[in-house]
Amino acid sequence: MNHLTQTIALMEMSITCAAVITLLLQKTFSQEFPLLAKLMLILILANLFFWPLGMGMELPLSAYVRGAVGDLSIVTTLLLWTSLLLASKPAPVAFKLVLTFIAIIFYPLALGFGMLDPYAWGYGSIPFFIAVLLFALVCGLANWNKGVWIIAIAILAWAVHWHESANLWDYLLDPFLAIWALLAIFGTLYRRRKDKARSGYLFRPG
Amino acid sequence: MSRVIALCFLLLAAVIGLLHIDSRPAWAPFAINAVVITEEEVVLEPVPKSKTPSALIKPSIASPISTWLPDTGTPSVHAASLIALKDGGIRAFWFAGSREGAADVSIYSSTFDSKSSSWSAPVVVIDRVNAEKALSRYIAKLGNPVPARMADGRLQLFFVTVSVGGWAGSSISSMISDDEGLTWGVPQRLISSPLINLSTLVKSPAILFTDGRLGLPAYHEWIGRFGEFLRIDAGQVIDKRRMSSGRSAIQPLVFVNDAQDATAYFRQTRSAGQAKQVPVSQTQNAGQSWRVEPDLPIANPNSAVAGLQLNDGSRILVLNNRESGRYRLVLMMTDAKSQWQTIEVLEDDTALPEDQRKEFSYPYLITLDGNDAHLVYTWDRKKIHHRYFSGAWLKRAHVQLSASEVGNTPEEKKQ
Secondary structure (H helix, E strand, C coil): CHHHHHHHHHHHHHHHHHHHHHHHHHHHHCCCCCHHHHHHHHHHHHHHHHCCCCCCCCCCHHHHHHHHHCCCCHHHHHHHHHHHHCCCCCCCHHHHHHHHHHHHHHHHHHCCCCCCCHHHHHHCCHHHHHHHHHHHHHHHHCCCHHHHHHHHHHHHHHHCCCCCCCCCHHHHCCHHHHHHHHHHHHHHHHHHHHHHHHHHHHCCCC | CHHHHHHHHHHHHHHHHHHHHHCCCCCCCECCCCCCCCCCCCCCCCCCCCCCCCCCCCCCCCCCEEEECCCCCCCEEEEEEEEECCCCCEEEEEEEECCCCCCCCEEEEEEEECCCCEECCCEEEECHHHHHHHHCCCCCEEEEEEEEECCCCCEEEEEEEECCCCHHHEEEEEEEECCCCCCCCCCEECCCCCCCCCCCEECCCCEEECCCCEEEEEEECCCCEEEEEEEEECCEEEEEEECCCCECEEEEEEEECCCCCEEEEEEECCCCCCCCEEEEEEECCCCCCCEEEEEEEEECCCCCCEEEECCCCCEEEEECCCCCCCCEEEEEEECCCCCCEEEEEEEECCCCCHHHCCCEEEEEEECCCCCCEEEEEEECCCEEEEEEECHHHHHHHHHHHHHHHCCCCCCCCCC
16 A cells, blocks of 8 residues: 555656646747647656666656655646646636635644644544535635536545545645745736736827 | 536535544543563663762662663764563664764664673664655655554654755654564655645654554654644554644653643753743643643753653653753652652763763663663764663662652752
């Protein structure tokens, strides 16, 4: 079981590394690759990360990345993979705002600020579990079905102990997701400000 | 329609999640008297090598014996720990390498034969490369091995690994042995922190719950420095509770008072200007919640504390009872009626010039029969010193402690 967990974690990390490189390549070339090209690229890169390459390295490349960043949450992993491979609408700004707010409260408390430790709720607190379900429900009511699917899959992954962690938080949130949400909010604000300035220029009376 | 399907899937996940929560074990009381019963009586020949025998102890009682853990041929050793074996022996663990935190550091083990008062040749339990292959992630260094006896009789060894940065970037892993530590199973990672699982370490012995699971006193030392009580089910953390907060206390040592009540003593890590004493936390619900209590009035220079509860009700501590420096190590004792008092000065380089003083640190105590005590500690980072205090010696110290209490005032505020 432990061996299977480790293999799955390395496979996930390999695909994630491949997905990040593919996204960066798309950004570099400022164009969306065809789906087949993306799939092929991810397949090749993921294999490169998953298998031991030798050359003086004791481990596969993905194990080095895993050593540095740990196991990513299911939500981060699925958001990244689906944003690359599925044509679906992006995560709503409200989702990113709530995520950022939660992270800003959660991490200081979880890292020792006071005696309250919200991370401990993730081991089996029913009120916390209901709060997660309500959050997913709101995503559904806001017509972001992908969010519902992702959170539901994260809950299932936790229930079957897919990763090493027995804590639901580790399947829902990680610092990289929080940083992504924060940067995305700043990006949205910047774009809106830019658009407003542009429209103001166009319609300014001459 | 797609929304309905998504919500139905969420409902399915909700049901499975609730079933999962329902299947989780309830919190259990502490197991009392979890001292391992040895199969044969341990008889140790007295070797009068005590450096500074206490004036309280009469000569008729055997003096503590003194041995050294075997040389690993490496210049740096640290963080020794002990576990009682079923045959009456002891198994020690420690890490050794070219220097603390170096890539060549391995975790070593050796067994103590109480009949011959000698240690076996050291063997490597795990090294960095084997650890990273088993855990499928890069590991830069190993540290702090802490053994525990599981309820089913197997041994579990917790140890610290670091992938990036210093000790503050540590995570705990564990492995299990079915043969008293001769061979070990595949290590498993304990996940105990939401931030890349960074900064959970272990130093002190685990305690047993009545349901057979282990309570492991652990601590964080990145951003916050505080104690955490991990509830362990074989190779995974199934719950955890905060024992202190902020940046002032690490390496909790837990004394179980009864099935619900326990006291934790910490190594203080306070900033300049704050009290350099042993911080204390208390639980009255078997570790589910802890509250910070007033300090123990014993000086602590930001160094580890070891302790033991004995069958006669007395408790002993081994620590550096100074506000700075680790060059004096003492054995202290108390019981329900008396204050903590020094009963033996184990090491003391106070009289030496500062540049010649050695470090005596990271003590670790166990008892074989509930009356005696085996102690190991780092000696100048070059060797691990082992001291044995017989039940008779400790009993006599306890009697003398009670007698001397009348008319005495607490002495340990500062030495």
